[in-house]
Amino acid sequence: MPRNLFSLFACILCVMLYSGCSGNGFPTQPQYSPASSEIQQTMQYTREDNFNPAHHLWSYFHIFIDPADPDNFGMEIIPVRLTATHWNVLQYLEKGPCTNCVTIKGIMPSGSGTLLVDLEIRHPFIAPNLTGFDVRGIAMFPGSYLFSESGLLTSDLSDDGGLINAEGYTTLYNPSTVGSGPGGLQGYIKGKFASAVFPDSTLNGYIRHNSPGALNTRNAFYAGQTILKTYEIKMPTGPFVFGYAVDASWAPPTNTPVTNPILDFPPEANCPEAWKVSVDHAPIGQGLTDLGGSALILIDVYDWQGKSTVIPPKIECTELFDGFKTASWLEDGAGFSRFTVEVENEKLAPSGSYMSLIVVEDTENDSAPGWLDLTACQIFELTVVPFDNATPIAIASLSPASQTVCEPINFTDNGSYDPDGGSIVKFEWDWDNDGNFDEEGDDVFHSWDAVGTFQVQFRVTDDEGSQSTLVTPLTVEIVNALPTAVAQADKYAVQPGDMIAFSGTDSHDNDCLGYEIVDCEWDWEFDGVYDETGMTAYHAYADEGTYYVQLRVTDDEGGTAVLEVPLKIQVSYDYFDPIPMATASATIELVCEPILFEDDGSYDPDGGLIIAWEWDWDNDGIYDEMGKAVIHSWDTPGIYHVGFRVFDDEGKSAALDPPLEIAIEHKNPTAVISTNKVVAFVGESIHLDGSGSYDNDCDGHEIVSWGWDYNNDLVIDEYGAVVDTSFFGKGDREVQLTVTDNEGGIANASVVVDVNNGWARTWGGSNTDIGKSVAIDNNGNIWVLGNFYLDCDFNPGEGVDEFESVDGTSDIFLSKFNSSGDYLGVWRFGGSGSDFPIAVVIGEPGYIYVAGIFQYTIDLDPGYFQAIATSKGSYDFFIVKLSDIGDYQWCITVGGTGEDRIRDIRYSSSDNCLYYTGTFANTVNFHPFGGTDNKTSNGSFDVFLSKIGTNGPYQWTKTWGGSQADWGVGLAVENNGNVYVGGIFQGIVDFDAGPGIFNATSAGSFDVFILKYLANGDFSWVNTWGGSDMDWCNSVTGCSNFGELWVAGGFTGTVDFDPTANVDNRTSNGGTDAYLSGFNPDGSRISTATWGGPGYDEAISTYYISYTDNVYVTGVFSDTVDFDPGSVLQIKQAMEIMTSSSQPFIITAFMSGLRHGVEPKEISQIPSSHAMHRTALSALPGALIILSISTPRKESTIILPTVLPTLI
Structure with missing residues (x-):
C-alpha cells in the first residue's frame, strides 16, 4: 500500500445512558479507584448551571494501523489524556476500567479498494446497574465537503478516506468542541501519542453497537458483554491513525438490583433524540433531471419519545437548491414517525449524484450547552438524471355512456400525466373523431341532437409541447327521446248520442331540435284497437255506460307513447252532480298566518258550468264564505276540517268528501336581547334587557317568563325581563335568554360578552417617578x-404633556384618566424643597382631596393662581381640596418645629367630614382654621387622629404615644363616623386619648395596634400584637x-x-412574612392569615369591593412563596407557588360567609426586575385598579394596570 498520504481516522463510541445522545449535558465522571474492580454505582448529577447531565466518558484512544504489515496489519492502541482532571481522566484512562476494553480483532482489504476493520468493545463494568443504551461508534476523517447552510464539514469519501457503511451521522465530539464542556471535557494535552493532526470534520458517520438477541428491544449494551462490529473504510494511503472513544450516558435504574435491564431501567435511560433516521425517495414523474424535476423524500425518524420531542426534519443539498426544505409529518408507524418533503433541482444541476443532509433536531437542543448538539443527521445521495422528454399519457372518462338526444354528457380528464415529471397544460376534445378538435377543457359537457353511436377522441399536451391521444376513442350511444301523450275531452259526462270533442294537441316530442308528433290514434273502447286518427277527433256513444278512451302518439323518429291514465267518459240520460275539487296553499301553518284556498278544477260531468263556491271553515255545516279563491287564517292552534261545496248551472250541488284538513300550530315567541356592553371587565356590571322579546301570536298573547343562563350550561341562573350581572372569569361568555309565552312556546337568543382584564398605562421621565395613591x-x-x-411626560399616549420639577427637587403630580384609561390631564404641586404625596381620596360629590408632606415653601394651587404655604419644621403636612375638574378650593397645613407627617386620610359621607392620621414630634397646633389646639408628643414620635368638616369647622384631634417612636399608619371610617386607626408602637403606650387610661406594652422593637374611636372622639377599644422582633401594619380596610x-x-x-388571653402563634418562614388579620366592630378577632417564603415578603395595601364581598391584598415577595395561608375550614388545596426576586403580588382573599378563616381565590403576579416601593388599590365597577411603582436606577415608569378579580 502506498505511504505517501497520512490520514487520521477517529472513532468514538457513544454509550448513551440517558440523557444519552440527546441528553442535556456532561456530568461529573464517577471516581475510579485503581484498587477497586468496579466503578461507583452512584453517579453524580450536580452541575453549576443545573443542566441535566448526559454523557460519561469511558475512554479515549488513538489507534495506529499499518496495513502494509505483511503478517497481521500492525496495530497499537494508545490512551489519550484530557485536561478534565475532576473526571479523574488521567488515572481513569491509563489504569482502568477501560484500559483494554477496545480491541482491533482484524483488518483486511475488502477486495474493492476499501479496508474492513473489526472493532470489538468489551463493556468495562460487570455490574448490571451500569448497562448502556444506544451505543454507537463515530468515525472521523478530514473534511472535504461543506454543507453550506448548516456549516457542517464532512468527508466525501475522497482520497482522505471515509466510513462507507455509516448508519447515521452526528456532530458530537467533532474537533470544534475541543476544550469545551465541563472542565474542558475535550481539551487535549500531550500524551503518549500526539503527533497526528486531528481530523477536522464536524459531521461524522457512526455505527451502532447493541447486544444481540430478540429480547433486547431497547438497544442495550449489557454489562460484561463484548460487541464486534465491522467498519468499512475508504482507505487513505499508508499507515494511518484513528481515534477511538467510549462515551456513556446513563440514568439510574428504577429497580435494584438490576436483573433485567430492559425492564429495570426507566425510559430515560435511552437516548432522548432520534436514534435512527432512515431515508428513501420516490421520483415525481421522471424525478430530478438536469432540466429541473422533483422527488418526494421519505424520512422515517425513530425516537424513543415519539414525535413530540422531534422538530420536523430539514434537508439541505447545496448543489440543487438554496436553504433548507422542512419536512411535514405524514403518519406514525411501528416505532417511527414518517415525514415527507418535496425537493426540486432548482439550480438545474447537471446529471450526477449529490450529497444531501437530513437534520433532525431534538426539542431540548436550544437549552443544551453549545458544545452538546442534540441533533441526529443522515447523509443521503440525490441522483439527477438526464431529462427524457417522454410523451404524455392521455386518460379520459365520460358519464353516462348512453344518453338521449339533447341531454348532456360529462367528459373529464381522468388522470392524464407526463411520465417525465412535467405537467399537462392543454386538454382537447374531438366530438366526431374527425381529427378536428372542437373544444378545450379538463371537465366539459357535450350533447348530440341525433340518434346514433359516436366516437370521441381526447388529446393532451404537456409543458414541453408533446401530445398524445387516447389509444381507443370513447364511445357514446345516443338514443331517441320518446314522446309524451296528452289528451283532453270537452265533456266527460254526456247523454247517449251527444258528440264529444277529443284533442291530442298537447302531446309533444321530447327531442331538442323541433321533432314533432306525426300521428295520433284513438281507441274509443279501450280494447287495443285504435279506431281513428288525428290530432283532434269526435265521437258519440249510443248507449249508456262508462267508457275509457286511450290515445297513442308517434313522433317522426318512430317513438310511441300512450296515456298513462285513459280518459273516463260517463254516458247517461240523467244529469250528474258536479264534482268538487279544492286545494290549500298549506296544510300545516302557524296561527294568524294566511292560507289560500282555491277551487282546483271542479267540473260538471254533464257539461254544465260551476256557478258558485262555498267554504265552511269549521266543517259545522254552516258555510262561512263564498268565492272561487279565498284567504283564511286561524288564531288558535288545532286541527281544522274545511268543507267545500260547489253548485252547477242545473242547480245541483256537491260537497268535498273528505273535507280539507289543516293543522294550525302555535307560533313560538321571538327572544331579543339588548345589552349596554359586549366587552366588559371581569366583575363589571352588565345590563341585560330581554323586554324587547315578543309573542308572535295574533290574538294578544304575551311573554310570561324570561330566563337567563349565564354559564351556557342549560341551567337558568336568573329570571326577569331586565337583569344586571357580572362575570368573574376571563374569556368569551355566552349569555342565553329563554323566553316563554302564555301558551308554553319557547324561544332563545344569545349574546357573547368578551370579559377581559382591562388595560395598563405607563409613564415616566429620565429620573425616578413614583405613584403613591389611586x-x-x-x-x-x-x-x-x-x-x-426633574422632568416627566405625563401623557402615556401619543401626545406629550411634560413638566419639570421646581429647583430639580421632588414635586407632586395628580393625573386623571377615564375608566377606559384615556389620559385627561395632570395637576402639579411643588416648591423649593422635596415634597411627597400621601393619598388622594374622593369626597362629597364633585370634590377630591389630596394629602401630602412638604419642606420650606410650596404652591398648593395647581392652577394659574398661587396658594403659598411655608413649613414650620423639617416637614409639615397639607390637605388640598379640588373640584372634580381640578379647580382649587382650599388648603390647610399642619406642623410644628419637628417632623410631622400625615399617613392616611378618609372621607365620611355620614357627617361630611375628613379623618386623617399620622405622626408628629414636639408641639403642634392641630387647628387648621386659625384656632389653637396644641398637642405635645411624649416621645420622639406620637400618633394623631384628626377630624374636620369638608368646609370646616375643625372638630377634634386625639393623640397618643409613649416615650419612644409610635406611628399612625392607616385608618378606616364607618358609615356612622366611627373611626379605626392602625399603626405601630414601642414600649408602654396609653391608647385612650381622653381622661381614661388604657396602657399596652410592646413585646419587641415594634408591635402593631388597631383601635377604635367613636365619631365624637371618645376612645372605644384597642388591640395589640407582636413578637420579640419588628412587626408592623401597612393598611386598614373596612x-x-x-x-x-x-x-x-x-x-x-x-x-x-390573638390580642386576647388566647394564643395564636405564627412563625415567619424566612426573614419577613405577610399577614392579614380580621376583626369585628367590637374588636373581637375573626381570623388571621399568614404567608411567606425564605426571603422578604410583605402585605402592603388592601381594598374592599362590595359587589364581590372580597378584600384584595397587594404586596411584595421574593424566592418561593405558598400564597394559600390555609385554615381549619379551608376547602381548597394551596392555589399556586410562585418564584420571584422581590416581585409584587396581589391576593384575592375570599370573605363572603366566612368568619373563621380566609381562603385565597386568585393570586396574580406583576413581574418587576426592580424594587417595589408600594402598591395602591382602588376599584371601578367590576375592575380592581392596581397602582404599581417600579423604580429603576435612572429611568422609571408608573404602571397603572387594571387587574380584574377572578372568583372561583
Whole structure:
C-alpha cells in the first residue's frame, strides 16, 4: 500500500445512558479507584448551571494501523489524556476500567479498494446497574465537503478516506468542541501519542453497537458483554491513525438490583433524540433531471419519545437548491414517525449524484450547552438524471355512456400525466373523431341532437409541447327521446248520442331540435284497437255506460307513447252532480298566518258550468264564505276540517268528501336581547334587557317568563325581563335568554360578552417617578397621585404633556384618566424643597382631596393662581381640596418645629367630614382654621387622629404615644363616623386619648395596634400584637358596611396574633412574612392569615369591593412563596407557588360567609426586575385598579394596570 498520504481516522463510541445522545449535558465522571474492580454505582448529577447531565466518558484512544504489515496489519492502541482532571481522566484512562476494553480483532482489504476493520468493545463494568443504551461508534476523517447552510464539514469519501457503511451521522465530539464542556471535557494535552493532526470534520458517520438477541428491544449494551462490529473504510494511503472513544450516558435504574435491564431501567435511560433516521425517495414523474424535476423524500425518524420531542426534519443539498426544505409529518408507524418533503433541482444541476443532509433536531437542543448538539443527521445521495422528454399519457372518462338526444354528457380528464415529471397544460376534445378538435377543457359537457353511436377522441399536451391521444376513442350511444301523450275531452259526462270533442294537441316530442308528433290514434273502447286518427277527433256513444278512451302518439323518429291514465267518459240520460275539487296553499301553518284556498278544477260531468263556491271553515255545516279563491287564517292552534261545496248551472250541488284538513300550530315567541356592553371587565356590571322579546301570536298573547343562563350550561341562573350581572372569569361568555309565552312556546337568543382584564398605562421621565395613591370618583374617573423628579411626560399616549420639577427637587403630580384609561390631564404641586404625596381620596360629590408632606415653601394651587404655604419644621403636612375638574378650593397645613407627617386620610359621607392620621414630634397646633389646639408628643414620635368638616369647622384631634417612636399608619371610617386607626408602637403606650387610661406594652422593637374611636372622639377599644422582633401594619380596610375590619402588614420571628388571653402563634418562614388579620366592630378577632417564603415578603395595601364581598391584598415577595395561608375550614388545596426576586403580588382573599378563616381565590403576579416601593388599590365597577411603582436606577415608569378579580 502506498505511504505517501497520512490520514487520521477517529472513532468514538457513544454509550448513551440517558440523557444519552440527546441528553442535556456532561456530568461529573464517577471516581475510579485503581484498587477497586468496579466503578461507583452512584453517579453524580450536580452541575453549576443545573443542566441535566448526559454523557460519561469511558475512554479515549488513538489507534495506529499499518496495513502494509505483511503478517497481521500492525496495530497499537494508545490512551489519550484530557485536561478534565475532576473526571479523574488521567488515572481513569491509563489504569482502568477501560484500559483494554477496545480491541482491533482484524483488518483486511475488502477486495474493492476499501479496508474492513473489526472493532470489538468489551463493556468495562460487570455490574448490571451500569448497562448502556444506544451505543454507537463515530468515525472521523478530514473534511472535504461543506454543507453550506448548516456549516457542517464532512468527508466525501475522497482520497482522505471515509466510513462507507455509516448508519447515521452526528456532530458530537467533532474537533470544534475541543476544550469545551465541563472542565474542558475535550481539551487535549500531550500524551503518549500526539503527533497526528486531528481530523477536522464536524459531521461524522457512526455505527451502532447493541447486544444481540430478540429480547433486547431497547438497544442495550449489557454489562460484561463484548460487541464486534465491522467498519468499512475508504482507505487513505499508508499507515494511518484513528481515534477511538467510549462515551456513556446513563440514568439510574428504577429497580435494584438490576436483573433485567430492559425492564429495570426507566425510559430515560435511552437516548432522548432520534436514534435512527432512515431515508428513501420516490421520483415525481421522471424525478430530478438536469432540466429541473422533483422527488418526494421519505424520512422515517425513530425516537424513543415519539414525535413530540422531534422538530420536523430539514434537508439541505447545496448543489440543487438554496436553504433548507422542512419536512411535514405524514403518519406514525411501528416505532417511527414518517415525514415527507418535496425537493426540486432548482439550480438545474447537471446529471450526477449529490450529497444531501437530513437534520433532525431534538426539542431540548436550544437549552443544551453549545458544545452538546442534540441533533441526529443522515447523509443521503440525490441522483439527477438526464431529462427524457417522454410523451404524455392521455386518460379520459365520460358519464353516462348512453344518453338521449339533447341531454348532456360529462367528459373529464381522468388522470392524464407526463411520465417525465412535467405537467399537462392543454386538454382537447374531438366530438366526431374527425381529427378536428372542437373544444378545450379538463371537465366539459357535450350533447348530440341525433340518434346514433359516436366516437370521441381526447388529446393532451404537456409543458414541453408533446401530445398524445387516447389509444381507443370513447364511445357514446345516443338514443331517441320518446314522446309524451296528452289528451283532453270537452265533456266527460254526456247523454247517449251527444258528440264529444277529443284533442291530442298537447302531446309533444321530447327531442331538442323541433321533432314533432306525426300521428295520433284513438281507441274509443279501450280494447287495443285504435279506431281513428288525428290530432283532434269526435265521437258519440249510443248507449249508456262508462267508457275509457286511450290515445297513442308517434313522433317522426318512430317513438310511441300512450296515456298513462285513459280518459273516463260517463254516458247517461240523467244529469250528474258536479264534482268538487279544492286545494290549500298549506296544510300545516302557524296561527294568524294566511292560507289560500282555491277551487282546483271542479267540473260538471254533464257539461254544465260551476256557478258558485262555498267554504265552511269549521266543517259545522254552516258555510262561512263564498268565492272561487279565498284567504283564511286561524288564531288558535288545532286541527281544522274545511268543507267545500260547489253548485252547477242545473242547480245541483256537491260537497268535498273528505273535507280539507289543516293543522294550525302555535307560533313560538321571538327572544331579543339588548345589552349596554359586549366587552366588559371581569366583575363589571352588565345590563341585560330581554323586554324587547315578543309573542308572535295574533290574538294578544304575551311573554310570561324570561330566563337567563349565564354559564351556557342549560341551567337558568336568573329570571326577569331586565337583569344586571357580572362575570368573574376571563374569556368569551355566552349569555342565553329563554323566553316563554302564555301558551308554553319557547324561544332563545344569545349574546357573547368578551370579559377581559382591562388595560395598563405607563409613564415616566429620565429620573425616578413614583405613584403613591389611586382613587375612583363617582363618574368612574381614575385619579393617580405621585411624585416626580426633574422632568416627566405625563401623557402615556401619543401626545406629550411634560413638566419639570421646581429647583430639580421632588414635586407632586395628580393625573386623571377615564375608566377606559384615556389620559385627561395632570395637576402639579411643588416648591423649593422635596415634597411627597400621601393619598388622594374622593369626597362629597364633585370634590377630591389630596394629602401630602412638604419642606420650606410650596404652591398648593395647581392652577394659574398661587396658594403659598411655608413649613414650620423639617416637614409639615397639607390637605388640598379640588373640584372634580381640578379647580382649587382650599388648603390647610399642619406642623410644628419637628417632623410631622400625615399617613392616611378618609372621607365620611355620614357627617361630611375628613379623618386623617399620622405622626408628629414636639408641639403642634392641630387647628387648621386659625384656632389653637396644641398637642405635645411624649416621645420622639406620637400618633394623631384628626377630624374636620369638608368646609370646616375643625372638630377634634386625639393623640397618643409613649416615650419612644409610635406611628399612625392607616385608618378606616364607618358609615356612622366611627373611626379605626392602625399603626405601630414601642414600649408602654396609653391608647385612650381622653381622661381614661388604657396602657399596652410592646413585646419587641415594634408591635402593631388597631383601635377604635367613636365619631365624637371618645376612645372605644384597642388591640395589640407582636413578637420579640419588628412587626408592623401597612393598611386598614373596612368592608360590608363594617361587618368586618381587616389589617395587613409584615412580621418577623414568632408572633401571637390573638390580642386576647388566647394564643395564636405564627412563625415567619424566612426573614419577613405577610399577614392579614380580621376583626369585628367590637374588636373581637375573626381570623388571621399568614404567608411567606425564605426571603422578604410583605402585605402592603388592601381594598374592599362590595359587589364581590372580597378584600384584595397587594404586596411584595421574593424566592418561593405558598400564597394559600390555609385554615381549619379551608376547602381548597394551596392555589399556586410562585418564584420571584422581590416581585409584587396581589391576593384575592375570599370573605363572603366566612368568619373563621380566609381562603385565597386568585393570586396574580406583576413581574418587576426592580424594587417595589408600594402598591395602591382602588376599584371601578367590576375592575380592581392596581397602582404599581417600579423604580429603576435612572429611568422609571408608573404602571397603572387594571387587574380584574377572578372568583372561583
